[in-house]
Amino acid sequence: MTPAGYIVEFGGYYLSIPWNPRARQPYDLEYKIVEQTPAKTKVYLWGKDPLKHILMEGWLTVRQLSSLVEIKVKLTNKGKRKWNIKLSDYVIIAPGGGLTPDSIFVIPTSKVKIGKSENEWMGKEGSVVNWPQSWSNWGKFKQPGSFSTEIKEMSAPFIGMINYSSKD
Known part of the structure; x- marks a missing residue:
């Protein structure tokens, strides 16, 4: 179910950047826990598409007293070429x-x-x-x-x- 090129995976959330078209799976992302308290945890995720040079950055926040999972995404073109991207994301609810x-x-x-x-x-x-x-x-x-x-x-x-x- 990949739209024209990309998907990134974090648990049950998929974004269409950066996707490895040869392996039909997401490129690995790096991550760092940037805030961790008893009430809240925030994780910074990042990965770069090696062919299109598009950097995906994500911030995932969960709170102890809430079922809300907050995901913010930023895409940055690190190359010289302009790209038209069909951006998609998917959420899997289990x-x-x-x-x-x-x-x-x-x-x-x-x-x-x-x-x-x-x-x-x-x-x-x-x-x-x-x-x-x-x-x-x-x-x-x-x-x-x-x-x-x-x-x-x-x-x-x-x-x-x-x-x-x-x-x-």
């Missing part, structure tokens, strides 16, 4: 025991594109549907499946899940 049937996916968009789902239970692959769908509620998410949206279609650059039972 919820644990903290979700209940009334937890919902929150995506500030009005439409999503259906990906793969067994027997097309989410809808026909490739079709664009209005958001939210009934399966945006975790209790109605029958089995693994995928969907996507374009950042230009979003009213804000975030996605999330809300557990209304635990208020998390």
